[in-house]
Amino acid sequence: MAGTGLFAEILDGDVYKYYADGEWKKSSSAKTVAIINPTTRKTQYKVQACTQEEVNKVMESAKTAQKSWAKTPLWKRAELLHKAAAILKEHKAPIAECLVKEIAKPAKDAVTEVVRSGDLVSYTAEEGVRILGEGKFLVSDSFPGNERTKYCLTSKVPLGVILAIPPFNYPVNLAVSKIAPALIAGNSLVLKPPTQGAVSALHMVHCFHLAGFPKGLISCVTGKGSEIGDFLTMHPGVNCISFTGGDTGIAISKKAGMVPLQMELGGKDACIVLEDADLDLVAANIIKGGFSYSGQRCTAVKVVLVMESVADVLVDKVKAKIAKLTVGPPEDDCDITPVVSESSANFIEGLVKDAKEKGATFCQEYKRDGNLIWPLLLDNVRPDMRIAWEEPFGPVLPVIRINSIEEGIHHCNASNFGLQGCVFTKDVNKAILISDAMETGTVQINSAPARGPDHFPFQGLKDSGIGSQGVTNSINMMTKIKSTVINLPTPSYTMG
């Protein structure tokens, strides 16, 4: 159970502690932040509201710990990560329980998130050993005017202190996708978990603590992003920010200093359906892509752009599948569970009302109870409706009927987002042309958008982000190239 047994150490009364200097601590603020269970809408957990002074101390320890961690052999860093991964997977049940209570993730998906996270940590350890163990050797006479008098050796060195800020929807997985690459590359890491999801993240951090990482190397400060977020992101002790979330990321990128940024932000992932598509496959992927975790995934299908000639058949198939979705509490492993907060539910409702006023066709009756919103397909959506452009981050999916491929590509590219998209057709040549024309970081052919498998590159264009994630790209992003040049007194050529 959460906060008991091995995890009892992280709890003080009914308030979870924060993690600094290798210890679980109470904040001197004596203030707490409540985590509201999206299903009951009552306080489920409480975490410490850390102070600026505590953040300063964490940054100092992170700086000191990083210096000796960078001198720790790569294989030893990997060994500790493998240990943390094993502990994480062993304790999947209490962590999954927190995910169910804090963010209403369906029970089975919650377990999957923890297991996937353990696998990600192990994979990162293995990949790090491979790619960080290699560098480059260059000779000077490749460049015009040079003799072979200079040998350049390049290697990858850590950046220093990495600040990781994940969002509520994957508080464990999107935290370890930042922690593991940072650590294998010789950096220290400060985690600011999302408030909804903070307790799952604290349990995950305890698994790293139990693995035996040096004190100060990993810290986890809790508190509302709106209160300590700016102080953290503008802190002079931070050498890199890895952020996943919404528009907050745009604001951070404007305020942060001269540090590398990895930003994975929102999306309005389009699903373009051509006339020759396998409509059963499309319908199955629209359900998986649009409604899993109640649409609260940046990679969720967020608008269907279907050729008019097949639209009626597709809409009927999707409607039939929606009717079979189970709606209710995450504990019962329902397909559709309450969205994360009341404000999120209100926002979704605003989009639905706007679509109603402007004449969208409701394929189901709109139904809401507290934070629980029943799955809704909106047909005949037009570009003047907000839902055509904004991401609901909920179980509401708009369908726009198109008369040409160009119209679909135009709608996709007119979005301020550019995360992923997908195209369904049996004609692979057409699919490639459409993929090339879509201004998104990834295009999936004949499947719904998805970040995983976690070693694939994952990136957004335009307002969807900066840089690229995925295990290898994250390791590279959290390092800097260092060159050492050997200057010879006379040119040295290989024996001919």
Ligand SMILES: NC(=O)C1=CN([C@@H]2O[C@H](COP(=O)(O)OP(=O)(O)OC[C@H]3O[C@@H](n4cnc5c(N)ncnc54)[C@H](OP(=O)(O)O)[C@@H]3O)[C@@H](O)[C@H]2O)C=CC1
């Ligand atoms: N591209 C991607 O990979 C993903 C994108 N998203 C996008 O994220 C949004 C939903 O997630 P959500 O968690 O609500 O996103 P937010 O941007 O609201 O929050 C993300 C994180 O930022 C923190 N935060 C809030 N304010 C600040 C601040 N001023 N400075 C620093 N950190 C701050 C939050 O903490 P706190 O919780 O305490 O406010 C949270 O940890 C959607 O737009 C979605 O598309 C979500 C997941 C993945």
Ligand SMILES: O=C(O)[C@H](O)COP(=O)(O)O
């Ligand atoms: O946070 C998100 O929404 C993701 O990064 C999407 O991950 P998924 O495609 O694996 O659900």
